[in-house]
Amino acid sequence: MQDSRIDLNSAAGLALKNGDYGPGALIAICGFDGSGKTTQLTALAEHFTAYGHEVLTTRQPTTDYRNEPVVRQFLDDGGSADRARVLAVMAAADRHKHVHNVILPALRQGKIVLCDRYLFSSLVYFEARGVAPGFVAQINQGIPKPDLSVFLDVPAETVMARLKRRDGDKLKYEERDVSKIADMLNRFRSMTGHLSMIAGDAPPEQVTQAILARFETTEFAQEQRRTAPALDA
């Protein structure tokens, strides 16, 4: 079943589905833990709300997945590739449910959906845990392709320092080892076909502006400009 020849970019291409999901827009913000995703989601939500959009901020995996004892134990203590494969299936089921119950209805209502982590994070984390991207792609098939997918690129040492400052000694298994963080970051950096790479170690306001500049290049933003009434009309 698993195809170790499929790389992360191809796996994302196989899983994601282009489609007309409604008048809304989907923005996925990915990065290692502590890279500033929550900070940026909050700033983006404020920006889009100020411009009159309805915004839904949400996250993958959902708390249903995070609260499973088998997941909690793996995140805290690590585990085998076989156990990781079970988690990948649980994360995929959680994602399909979240897409159908939360994301698609919001897109149909015209909302801007801001999602903390998405398929890309699953591909990266599970490949690093020993699960082939081809397998993760198969079980995530049909997940909507976001209008914009961002990777917040922050050096491993900076990520580690931020996490220690925020969480003290309550770090997850993969957060405790700077070489594991660096390995995951390199996997994200390889996904140039899908992720807009944003330097996440700049001041938060600059990071937000960089994300918004990328958003302006999306078809959604271009369509909004075409259909928006001229201010001097």
Ligand SMILES: Nc1ncnc2c1ncn2[C@@H]1O[C@H](COP(=O)(O)OP(=O)(O)OP(=O)(O)O)[C@@H](O)[C@H]1O
């Ligand atoms: N651009 C930035 N420069 C300096 N510090 C930042 C920046 N962005 C966020 N931080 C700080 O880094 C820490 C982690 O940020 P945040 O909680 O937004 O990351 P996260 O990616 O959502 O983390 P997690 O996935 O672990 O929840 C916080 O203490 C936050 O204040």
Ligand SMILES: Cc1cn([C@H]2C[C@H](O)[C@@H](COP(=O)(O)O)O2)c(=O)[nH]c1=O
């Ligand atoms: C997408 C995805 C992520 N994970 C991991 C990654 C993180 O270590 C945790 C979630 O941490 P957060 O700070 O609460 O966001 O889960 C995963 O195990 N499976 C996935 O599909």
